[in-house]
Amino acid sequence: MRVSLVVTCAAVAVSTCLSSVAAAQSLIRQPGRHPKYSVELEPHALLTPFSPPGDTSGPGLGLGGRATIVIEDDGFISTINDSVAIGFGLDWVRYFDSGVGAGPCADWGRGPGGQPICRRIAGVGGDASYFYLPAVLQWNFWLHQEWSVFAEPGLALYLQSRDVDGSVEFGVSPVLHVGGRWHFSDWAALTARIGYPAWSVGVAFFL
Amino acid sequence: MDLPLGSRFRRGPGRSGHPLGRSLALLALVLGVTVLVGACSGDRSCYDEYCDCHGRRECILGCARDGCDLACSHTSESCGAICEDGCSFECHDTNHCSALCDDDCRYLCHHAPSCAGECGARCDYECHDVSECAVRVGPRSKITCRSVAHCKVDCDGPCDVTCRNVDRCDVSCAPGLTRRSTAGGYVCE
Secondary structure, three states, X not given: OHHHHHXXXXXXXXXHHHHHHXXXXXXXXXXXXXXXXXXXXXXXXXXXXXXXXXXOOOOEEEEEEEEEEEEEOOOOOOOOOEEEEEEEEEEEEXXXXXXXXXXXXXXXXXXXXXXXXXXXXXXXXXXXXXXXXXXXXXXXXXXXXXXEEEEEEEEEEEEEEEXXXXXXXXXXXXXXXXXXXXXXXXXXXXXXXXXXXXXXXXXXXXX | OOOOOOOOEEOOOOOOOOHHHHHHXXXXXXXXXXXXXXXXXXXXXXXXXXXXXXXXXXXXXEXXXXXXXXXXXXXXXXXXXXXXXXXXXXXXXXXXXXXXXXXXXXXXXEEEEEEEEEOOOOOEEEEEEEEEEEEEEOOOEEEEEEEEEEEEEEEOOOEEEEEEEEEEEEEEEOOOOOEEEXXXXXXXX
């Protein structure tokens, strides 16, 4: 359901973008005509309308960065202006749950009268901090001198630290983004992406 | 007509890269999409404030902020809460209730074989229709046991304990305080 929504939104965004640049100086049918760079460095801010992987739920905000290395200057489709890169990143996201989690007890202690009292919960939700280490394939489409779009499937290792019990866990999450860039100069672009696990807005520097 | 491209915006040297590289990249693309669709297709569990623990074997609610309003019932083994200041927790119709909270908490436990709790200052603890109620409370707390076989209270400060229709009402006061009988139970003062 969420994936469908993201794909639909992405399709609308891309088609809108494509149609708007079509009337301008489109580069999409001119293979290889795009910025020549080896690495794209992108610090960004993060927003997550989706719940994260694991037991946490709720929206989040964060900061992070991405380094993307070009592996194919000409992409999968020979007749269009596309390219392929591999991206690696580090993102920190703070999730704001309702503050309540639930799960079985991880530590039963003895209380007054010898009655058991749970002192720690296993598998709870609640507020949490996440660190993501994404590795993605970035498929770029160079539409116009000032505009490009991309899709980014991949995987991310994540570390979650939960407030309720102070526990730390590791996991693996799928990653899927679609994004766009506004190339306001030869060496930098304003970049936004939507998808899972987090949306981002940042500035990309082409080196 | 040539486009007015920037210095980095140039036509490439032609198709480049090894075919194996493209194949691997395409494989990664397909794999990524497949994994994502599979991972996102399931329902998420409910962890809302009024999350229903009904039917679980054991359900412990945890709240990392002040003023939580929690409830748990109808689990086969136990219900519980771990929460901060100003927490309210109601527990009933399970085998055992457990509560751990800081100051200004309200803990209502009923219709269960046993209820245990530890709370800080100004705790309002009520236990009724239970075989055994056991609680440790902080200063200026108020405890009510009603229709209970055994009510065990450890007061770490001044407290007021009411026992009605209770077979055995045990109240322990912190060192330095004295226990005094009242019409309805005991006080530590």
